[in-house]
Amino acid sequence: MKAYVLFSGGKDSSLSAVLLKKLGYDVELVTVNFGVLDSYKYAQETAGILNLPHRVEFLDREIIERAVDIILRDGYPAGGIQYLHKSVIEILADRYKVIADGVRRDDRVPKLSHSEIQSLEMRKNMEYITPLMGFGHKTIKYLVDRYFIISQGESDTIMKSDYESEIRALIKARGKDPRDYFPKHIQSRVIGVKEGEG
Amino acid sequence: MKAYVLFSGGKDSSLSAVLLKKLGYDVELVTVNFGVLDSYKYAQETAGILNLPHRVEFLDREIIERAVDIILRDGYPAGGIQYLHKSVIEILADRYKVIADGVRRDDRVPKLSHSEIQSLEMRKNMEYITPLMGFGHKTIKYLVDRYFIISQGESDTIMKSDYESEIRALIKARGKDPRDYFPKHIQSRVIGVKEGEG
Numbered sequence: 001m002k003a004y005v006l007f008s009g010g011k012d013s014s015l016s017a018v019l020l021k022k023l024g025y026d027v028e029l030v031t032v033n034f035g036v037l038d039s040y041k042y043a044q045e046t047a048g049i050l051n052l053p054h055r056v057e058f059l060d061r062e063i064i065e066r067a068v069d070i071i072l073r074d075g076y077p078a079g080g081i082q083y084l085h086k087s088v089i090e091i092l093a094d095r096y097k098v099i100a101d102g103v104r105r106d107d108r109v110p111k112l113s114h115s116e117i118q119s120l121e122m123r124k125n126m127e128y129i130t131p132l133m134g135f136g137h138k139t140i141k142y143l144v145d146r147y148f149i150i151s152q153g154e155s156d157t158i159m160k161s162d163y164e165s166e167i168r169a170l171i172k173a174r175g176k177d178p179r180d181y182f183p184k185h186i187q188s189r190v191i192g193v194k195e196g197e198g
Numbered sequence: 199m200k201a202y203v204l205f206s207g208g209k210d211s212s213l214s215a216v217l218l219k220k221l222g223y224d225v226e227l228v229t230v231n232f233g234v235l236d237s238y239k240y241a242q243e244t245a246g247i248l249n250l251p252h253r254v255e256f257l258d259r260e261i262i263e264r265a266v267d268i269i270l271r272d273g274y275p276a277g278g279i280q281y282l283h284k285s286v287i288e289i290l291a292d293r294y295k296v297i298a299d300g301v302r303r304d305d306r307v308p309k310l311s312h313s314e315i316q317s318l319e320m321r322k323n324m325e326y327i328t329p330l331m332g333f334g335h336k337t338i339k340y341l342v343d344r345y346f347i348i349s350q351g352e353s354d355t356i357m358k359s360d361y362e363s364e365i366r367a368l369i370k371a372r373g374k375d376p377r378d379y380f381p382k383h384i385q386s387r388v389i390g391v392k393e394g395e396g
Contacts (some may be wrong), residue, residue, distance in 0.1 A: 001340060022220040024344060036385060060321060098337075105331070114303070117334070127337045133303065134331030139296075145220060175333070 002026045003129065004096040007054065008162035009046035011144045012132060012188070014190045017052055018147055019131045020100055029054040030096075032088050034064040036166040043161035046190050057095075063087050066162070068170045071181055077167070078109045084163050085110030093124040100129040106137050138180030149192030158187040200224045201327065202294040204286070205252065206360035207244035209342045210300030210330060212388040215250055216345055217329045218263050218298055227252040228294075229288050232262040234364040241359035243256030244388050255293075261285050262361070266368045269379055275365070276307045282361050283308030289324040298327040356385040 005017040007029035021027045029052050031043040040056045047054030050117075062085060071080035087103075089112070093098055103111055112120070117128055132140060144150065155164060156179070168178040203215040205227035227250050229241040237317045238254045247250030262282060269278035287310070290297055301309055304355075310318070315326055330338060342348065352360060354377070362385075366376035 007225075019221065023217065036344060053336060103332075105315075117379070121334060121336070129334070129337055130332035132332060134301075134328035136315070136325060136327070139325045139327055140317070142325075143221060 001098070002028065002096075003098040003100055004028050006092075006099065006101040007043050008045065008102075009033050009043040009160050009189050010102070010162060010164045011148060011150055011188050011190055012104055012140070014046065014050060014102075015140065015143055016100050016102040016131045017050060019093060021052070025098070027052055028055055030092070031055075032057045032059050032092075032163075033161075033163045034059055034061045034166050036061065036064065036169050039159070039161045039165040042159045042189065047193045049190065049192060057092065059088065059091060064166055064170065067163070068076060068167055068174070069093070071167065072171070072174070072176065075181065077164075078098070078169070079181055081163055082109045082111070084167075086112065086116070089120065089128065093120055093126050096126065097098070098127045098129065100131055102132055103130045103135075104132040104140060105135055147194055148190045149194060150188045152186055152188045155182060155185050155187040158189050160187060160189050162187075199296060200226065200294075201296040201298055202226050202228045202290070204290075204297065204299040205241050205245065205320065206300075207227050207241040207358050207387050208300070208345060208360060209301055209348055209386050210338070212244065212248060212300075212346060213242065213338065213341055214298050214300040214329045215248060218327070219250070223296070225250055227254075228255055228274075228290070229359045230255045230257050230290075230361075231359075232257055232259045232364050234262065234367050237357070237359045237363040239359070240357045240387065247388065247390060255290065257286065257289060258299045262364055262368065264366055265361070266372070269365065270369070270374065272370070273379065274319055275362075275380055278365070279361055280307045280309070284310060284314070287318065287326065288322075291318055291324050291326070294324065296325045298329055300330055301328045302330040302335075302338060303333055345392055347385045347392060348387045350384055350386045353380060353383050353385040356387050358385060358387050360385075 003025040007013045031040045033040045067080040067084035171178045201223040205211045229238045231238045265278040265282040371378045
């Protein structure tokens with residue numbers, strides 16, 4: 001069975017991909033891009049390190065512009081990122097039968113509610129899997145350390161292919177400072193694997 | 199890392215155990231028993247089929263008697279089973295550093311809330327993992343079919359080591375008919391593995 005894993009090059013989406021591969025899925029990594037930056041190249045690189053096939057889905061820039069509207073209106077990113085992630089999954093659910101992402105038990109956003117997930121799966125006749133949903137922070141740290149070599153840093157210094165990279169660029173393009181909207185936080189990117197995964 | 203998986207011999211706890219094993223955990227299966235029936239022997243048998251070590255934790259019968267009180271009072275099993283599962287995890291969390299169970303995304307009970315889980319992990323300095331929490335009904339069916347040969351039947355005919363077996367016996371012992379409290383439902387038990395798991 002083929003599973004498409006939404007992939008930023010970070011530890012959570014990498015761990016989700018490894019977990020599904022170990023369960024026997026034929027995993028392909030998918031990075032979405034809105035044409036703002038070519039930030040998908042970082043995920044491409046990490047996909048190569050994980051030895052997993054990778055594709056980029058170019059989606060309509062209007063979606064991320066709308067997410068930026070929400071963030072600028074709110075003054076913080078949660079609502080806009082939630083909107084963006086939900087929109088992305090709705091679109092990809094028409095293209096793929098099994099979609100997974102790296103959302104974790106202790107994440108607040110982006111996170112679909114139980115009823116949103118059930119509605120999505122029924123409307124689109126697909127499966128949406130969140131392999132890390134039953135794992136807490138400590139367990140994920142243990143598993144990430146077991147499998148990956150990661151590079152960590154402030155979110156404006158780590159080159160990743162997540163939504164945030166393009167959102168930051170768009171906020172800048174609108175003459176605002178992304179640091180006024182995103183709280184400082186540590187980001188990570190997988191730069192190596194510890195075992196012969198893949 | 200050692201992980202103790204609460205184990206009934208059913209497909210969900212078996213799948214949780216296989217998943218954690220594939221992630222590299224040193225898995226040991228744990229079946230709880232309250233001294234009402236020797237129903238743990240079914241789980242012992244399935245543990246042998248999965249080729250995983252197994253132990254029985256004999257817990258205080260008062261806990262399950264209290265669960266039966268709740269069920270008889272309510273007229274249905276949800277509250278009593280929720281109480282029982284929570285009590286079991288609280289007790290085992292003092293004995294094991296990593297505990298997992300087979301609770302799934304689409305289960306209603308037994309299910310600890312996010313804040314109950316965070317409180318448990320912090321108070322007891324342990325990890326509570328629910329590996330199937332990110333998997334829906336359809337995905338679990340696919341994985342179970344991939345890994346296991348199962349025997350299915352009405353819940354009063356399948357010999358399992360779950361809470362329900364001992365609860366039914368206690369309801370009978372109190373002169374009531376368990377069928378008045380448990381809705382008819384299909385139970386399953388793992389009776390073989392399809393790949394060379396274990």
